[in-house]
Amino acid sequence: MRGARIFSPAAPDATALLMDDGVISWLGADADAPAADKTMDLDGALVTPAFVDAHVHVTDTGVTMQGLDLAATRSRADVLDRLARHAAGQAPDAVVLGHGWDESRWPDPTPPRPAELDRAAAGRRVYLSRADVHSCVVSTALLAAANPATPGHDPGGWLTRDAHHEVRAVALGSLGPTQRRDAQRHALKQAARAGVAAVHECGGPEISSEDDFTGLLALAGPDSAGTERLPEVYGYWGELGAAKKARDLGALGAAGDLFADGALGSRTAHLREPYTDEPDRCGHGYVTANQVAAHLVECTENELQGGFHAIGDAALATVVAGFALAAGKVGLDRLRARRHRVEHVEMVDKRLIGGLVEFGVIASVQPVFDWRWGGTDRMYATRLGVDRALAANPFGSMAGVGVTLAFGSDSPVTPVDPWSAVYAAVFHRNPTQRLSVRQAFAAHTRGGWRAVHRDAEGVLAPGAPATLAAWDWNGDLLRGLPVFSDDPDAPTHDKPRCRLTVLRGTPIHWTST
Template sequence: MTPSAMTPSTLYRNGRIYSASVPGSTALLVTDGRIAWLGADTGAPAADRVVDVAGALIAPAFVDAHVHAFDTGLTLLGLDLAATRSREDVLDAVRRHAADLPGDAVVVGHGWDESGWVDQRPPAAAELDRAAGGRMVYLSQASVHSAIVSSPLLARVSPDVPGYASDGWLRRDAHHVVRGIAHGSIGATQRRRAQETALRHAASLGIAAVHECGGPGTSDEEGFQALLALPAEGDLPEVYGYWGELGAAAKARELGAVGAGGDLYADGALGSHTAHLRSPYLDADTSGHGYVSAEQVAKHLVGCVREGVQGGFHAIGDAAIGTVLDGFGLAARQVGIDALRAGRHRIEHLEILDRDLIRGLVEYGITASVQPAFDRLWGGEHGMYAQRLGVARSLESNPLGALAGVGVALAFGSDSPVTPLDPWGTIRAAATHHNPVYRVSTRTAFAAHSRGGWRAAGLDADGRLAPGTSATFAVWDVAGPLQGGLPVLAPDSPEESAPALPVCRRTVLRGEVIYDVEDA
């Protein structure tokens, strides 16, 4: 194939290319956004441009299957509380951040996680008042399903709203109210800057596409549509939107979403004691909260089938997952199981589930959009899950290996800013799950974080390197050896330090460079 006269062709040579189609390849030719040729350097065709990658790894680019770009950008640009280790740390961070803000500004921050603190009481509203000089303060917990707020913001919520607390730590509906107020204080210019910052950061990590999960209580329609439009301006990852509003399949389509799901909440989160469990939490007098009925789930799915859009739900606890699957059963009786399976609907998170629930995922052809970093950060014998659930249930959580073992379609993501955008770290987390039974191979994890993400959005042809496929890949500097064509990410023994993660040198999306380290 000769290079196109319209679009300059580019030959990438002297690489280590991860391709099942042409194993052992060291060069690939990109023409008109596609891979025109793949093979050894010695047989490479002529090209308009040649890029010598000097032994770097070339592999399919990543897809992050669950992100919140606006919140991610705000965290990257502003008040990131992930490193705080006490109530005092949070107050000090607020004090420093507020000192540079106008008096009428709203202090917005994210990422505090009290489960690792010695004293697990977060700052109360009155303490935030003093630290922020009387400004409104909204600080979301790591789970983004609760927040602490200052008195001026707390006063905007009726005590009768579910989730209200006089100390300013709000959950459920009360949290949605203050989240809307806080986000509503941010103008279109700042919103765009945050969204663009998040997407550029994703590109710098070898991520060529993200699935944006929006909906009532998570994001507003205007901001959602603004994000979906951003990539058209060029040099940014693609964005596939999921609008999580019950019974809104037609509306999701009108907004430009590919699915009516994502953050359509069947329950809350473990970190905020709102994930809906069959057995109570150990450290709180509750089993969490379910937000939908099986009948509502069924009606939503039937609407999705009739509108021809993908449906889905956020479900973390086993009670919530059970409700969603019961809804799938009711929907199957109305539209037929084949029509339901054809929609390739998805469930986000799926943290607490057993064999019977996994069997339901297989029966209905559901894609599992999951976040391995949850286990890395909060799983095991001593993490937040052990506090909330006990060690046994903690070690049974996020059973990635069990899902992969029975053929459940996997799509990996971060839920950023709940956990950072970190694709290789996500793969390592999946391969080193706290419970060895639930570990997956690096190859399986890589597929879930690349091709799995494309498939989850209905793009089955993307996510692999072969002649004729989309030229969507990343170039990586890898410090250590490769095994099976991919970096070695886990140490040989617990006593050894983990290998350094690969560093992205360039990200290419459909032939266009959207990130290059030389331009950063």
């Protein structure tokens, strides 16, 4: 590769790069480039390490991309109209799957009821997950699949907690193996188009299924059938006390979406103080500190990563208390060495951040959550009040004391769009929590690799894996990375466009200029 602007602290003036057998063998100026079998002129493109998305749900992402995407809906009527048009093309016995509605932005925040879904879908079964995928609305037929005694059941059809998990299993169980594989392949191709070379899949018994999880790992593995190369998938299986099962399934650990609580949008995140807009609710905690400790001990003894999904401050306090108990049983050094992880880490104070530092926890976080829902006038402020909303997602505080951040999307909750995540972290809704472009970029590259114990990856240097992306970017650079507008309300579409994604020397996406 020559004629590029290469982001490499090891060679800040480099314009050319040589790859050999999947590894970068040389970096330097065009005029000094050694002979190569093939040469690619990048005509001024920016070349950086490729991104890692540290939290995705690949099948859900593909299903959403290929199906009913409700992210742009602005009212209950809008949801029903889009549902009717989409369902008309489905088989009469199909389960209509949709995702992304967010009632917090509607004039009337009442979601559709089962009878309305029945009419819009002409009697077909309907499952529509909320934007956070921690609750859903369903048609009458799917509502009947949930036991009325199950926590989270609501005869009005807006299901949370265990009731949501029950109907979700039925809905996703309607997908055949070919549909799942096609959805997975589609999602991974789209990730490659966004400059992403690796993703962390967060599976589990309440998220997908064992077949879905192992099928995905096989699809993206080096021995997969066919010649198509896809981004690498590093899998986590979120099941309590299931370290050995996770290993048998091919996972790196029993972590990811192992729920300590739910989500703020669905009012199931576990809070110390009640929700502002529902003062009789504090959400729900799914685990105790003793359960957290036992799980971490089992994972540590089996040399696997453990971890939890934790958003609310009460849930995070439980998880950190569990880490302290585990350290007393296996020793602090052994616990830290596994780099256990916590997903989301949204409502975390200084004391809890101190626990993350002490126990060497990787914080797998999603900056676009704050961009979309944070600040003084969005959903978090409605749920939590302004003070708690502005204190959420304290990336600057965590990075400032040495917490390893690994950025992700939680797709399909937010899209796989890494430059938007970098932008969201740089222009955090709370200015005191903003990161530099360099810090944010590192969290979306090296942070993701560190989270899977691949410390040598995520940089462009001689001897490093040739995993990189080339970008069309006409804007300014500062220390090798894009300079974004300093207006936090500027459009985020003004960002680099991916021309080429390379994984260990092999292109997995390319496009003409």
